[in-house]
Amino acid sequence: MFETEQNAIETRIQAFCKENDIPLAALEWKPLPFSGEWGMSTSFFSTAAAESRLGKKIGVATRAQEIASQVKAQLSDVPGIRRVEAVMGYLNLYYDTQEFTRRVVDSVLDKKDRFGSGPATGQLVMIEFSQPNTHKAFHVGHLRGTILGDALCRILEFAGNDIVRANYPGDMGMHVIKWLWGYLKFHNGEEPATDITRWMGEVYAEAAHRIEQDPTFEAELRALYARWDQRDPEIVALWERTRAWSMEGFRQIYAALDVRFDVYYFNSQEEKPGKEMVEDLVRRGIATDDRPNGGAVIVKIDEVLALNKDQYRTAVVLRSDGTALYATEDLALTLHKFRDYPHLAKSVYVVDVRQSLHFTQVFKILEIAGYTQAQKCSHVPYELVTLPGNVVVSSREGTVVLLEDLLREATSRAREEAKKKNPNLTADQLDSVSKAVGLGALKYPILARENTKMVTFDWQTALDFNGQAAPYIQYAHVRCNSILKKAGVDPANLPHSQFANSLEPAEVELIDWLSRFPAEVQRSAAEYKPLVIASIAYDIARAFAGFYDACPVVQAAPDVRDARLRLVAAVKIVLANALSLLGITAPDVM
């Protein structure tokens, strides 16, 4: 927001230090940590420490303060900077209040839903996420990867990148065979009505249970697997038909979650090309074929790299019976993506943390094989969602909270709350409010957590609509809207934001948070952390709640009123932008 001033100041500081033989360290600017005034600050500790190492006999803190004072004397008249102070080794530059306020608020109102977005990088980034298994349930365990991946797509796109949203359903493997077996044996001819994914999950759970109960079914299962493997037309047809059911179920779930994809890759498509790649790796001596000795095809990565330690370990890339495993398919998939999108700058895999070694191995093997694309690939790991008592969600164990149930519960709970809080809502409004609030309450706690931290799911927390949660932020947005509606004017038509010199502390803090939003978007994208956005969205909402309480808008004196109306309009925009990056709707009423 004050780049021009910052550059001018840096130039002067550099010139001063050069004249006086001061070994200036790189200047790092940060916002002033004090409340009540705006500005930027830098310090001279590193510079003083550098001098000290060169033999200067003076305390670093003392010297830093000395330099700061001298530098301060050089900066008496920078336009836009109202005051400069040197304190405790820091150089603090205070912005002109009116100027800063005007720049922030006008910038938001000018850029609207693009405020906070970064300049186009021209980079194409693929983000693969969600990866549900067909023929299985979709439960809270899948929620995190889906929500996280979606938010990352939104954030990286807003930060200036072009995004390809990719999904990679697991549509083959033993779980599918179990399902088909259970269907043929106990549900033959049935078709799902509503709640497709729930029904698919039930058929799977029943099959898995029966097989566990009665080991004699194993033979039937193996026979079925063989028919599948030989592409028995009847089985393939059934597989395709039932897979379509799952995909339709997923489509409904993604629609309910407000998540979309640009491209689907299927596990089954990568099987053949994966096997061919493994053959190639064997021919080139990278992979070792132990099948003649009853073993599998493996890549002894550490050995190939001549490392004397267990780092990449050994990866199995093909089973001893010649069938493909996940690694086989991921080798092919990685290249497949670059064939489809040759200009990919990055290929990101949002997958849970347990597969870290797997991806390290896949990318390393590709690198060894000379595929430079591998260097553009990265795994963004996230921790699991567990149930209270550290119980891992498992479709087989029946320890499952189905997403359908969760969504339904959250929405109906939100509806009850909305009815209670605001009886004036129309039926349509009630519908959209309960959807927005229920879904937001579900997404926010997941996104407001470090990716690598475990989330323990419990109903009470998930459905708690108070405090640091999405509804609090949405409510702030609603309040902005109420004020604007009540005022009955379009802030865009009001004169430019002329704030008085003496702003209320609540106004100062609020404007401060707004000004930080663009930088936080960049940080969130660079670090793949939606948490950064979740935090600042809450901070803005909290600052607004304080402002709302302390600063009347509609009833204020005309000049104050106009300025505050523009501020409120700006807050509404930034809140909506931030929530949108999290995949959360900002309602106008609730």
Next chain:
RNA sequence: GCCCCUGUAGCUCAACGGACAGAGCACCUGCCUUCUAAGCAGUAGGUUGUGGGUUCGAAUCCCGCCAGGGGCGCCA
């Protein structure tokens, strides 16, 4: 045995190597003829697991240890 993640208020979590470590929940005390109280203000709560090291400065970086979780050739 090797590798990765985590350890901060009673609980759940924040804090780009910098100025007094901050929120929410829970507890207690106030605030609705006002722009919706899904809110606000206030009280209280900490040797940042532990011992060293680097640095002018460490919750943050490095090493050891302790505790919890995860991963380590044919699961996905």
